[in-house]
Amino acid sequence: xxxxxxxxxxxxxxxxxxxxxxxxxxxxxxxxxxxxxxxxxxxxxxxxxxxxxxxxxxxxxxxxxxxxxxxxxxxxxxxxxxxxxxxx
Amino acid sequence: xxxxxxxxxxxxxxxxxxxxxxxxxxxxxxxxxxxxxxxxxxxxxxxxxxxxxxxxxxxxxxxxxxxxxxxxxxxxxxxxxxxxxxxxxxxxxxxxxxxxxxxxxxxxxxxxxxxxxxxxxxxxxxxxxxxxxxxxxxxxxxxxxxxxx
Numbered sequence: 269x270x271x272x273x274x275x276x277x278x279x280x281x282x283x284x285x286x287x288x289x290x291x292x293x294x295x296x297x298x299x300x301x302x303x304x305x306x307x308x309x310x311x312x313x314x315x316x317x318x319x320x321x322x323x324x325x326x327x328x329x330x331x332x333x334x335x336x337x338x339x340x341x342x343x344x345x346x347x348x349x350x351x352x353x354x355x356x
Numbered sequence: 357x358x359x360x361x362x363x364x365x366x367x368x369x370x371x372x373x374x375x376x377x378x379x380x381x382x383x384x385x386x387x388x389x390x391x392x393x394x395x396x397x398x399x400x401x402x403x404x405x406x407x408x409x410x411x412x413x414x415x416x417x418x419x420x421x422x423x424x425x426x427x428x429x430x431x432x433x434x435x436x437x438x439x440x441x442x443x444x445x446x447x448x449x450x451x452x453x454x455x456x457x458x459x460x461x462x463x464x465x466x467x468x469x470x471x472x473x474x475x476x477x478x479x480x481x482x483x484x485x486x487x488x489x490x491x492x493x494x495x496x497x498x499x500x501x502x503x504x505x
Contacts, residue, residue: 280465284421288412295450317415322476324469 269336270344278354281326284317286355291317293350299337301347306330314347357433357467359474360498360505363458367391367436368494377411377446377454378403380438381422384459387436394461395429402459411446414454416479418489420446423460433467435460435475437497439488456488471505478504 278286294301294314301314305323312319314333325331335343367387374380385399401424406413414420436459443453458475462468478484484500491497 284415284423285409285412288415292449318476318479321415322473322480324473 269334270340271332271334272344272348273330273332274348274351276325276327276329276331276351279327281329282320282323284321287317287320289350289355290320290347291315293346294343297335297337297339297343297346299335299340299343301343302334302336304332306332357471358505359435359471359478360501362433362435362468362471363437363501365494365498367434368497369437370439370491370494370497371441372438373441374444377406377444380440380444380454380457381406381459384422384436384438384457387438388434388459388461391434393430393432393434395431398424398429398461399459401425401428406446411448411452414446414448414451417451418443418453418455419451419458419479419485420454420456421458421460421475423462426461426463426465430461430463433462435468435471437488439491439497474504 303312303314303320303323305325308323312323333347372383374383381403382399388394389396402422405424413422438457440455443455445452446454487496487500
């Protein structure tokens, strides 16, 4: 398993559209993807939009993403690229 | 605002007939337009965004949350719910076809957060979700909404 931390910078945080893009990306890979947010005691399934929305991730939120599986490195790289693009 | 304060009984319809996603979005929106809670422009904005950005509002299998931005014509924070007689296609890769549509309208970024949190937790409970998909009586849906409010 590998994990990485991010600061969310896009304008409205992970609302419906970015969360949906996140899950579409996450669902392309075999690895399990878990998402946590600092200050919230919950672990979200990175392949469920509802689960991610429940984390209530806003601009400035710090999140930790972990990928676990045969393609975990490429999975996390793809997600990193998506977040760094501010979900554009 | 609690979920059951936004989603009142006269904003819920079951067994609704719609030919496609646009008509379904309109019907859900009209429940709020008819009560002067939102403007027609709000629902037009929902459809325009879907046409340009795709069906990202289909958040889970069979469920769409029709919404746009406050500045597109919202008078009061509110929500409607329609359950379709026959599900419609939105063009979503994994979550089509859609049977249940929530229309969410909010006057600012904070007003709806508590109710949205309650809606999301409802959507995590599969037996409650099943009621939204299958209820023949609005009262059964109200019972589930109250349980999560």
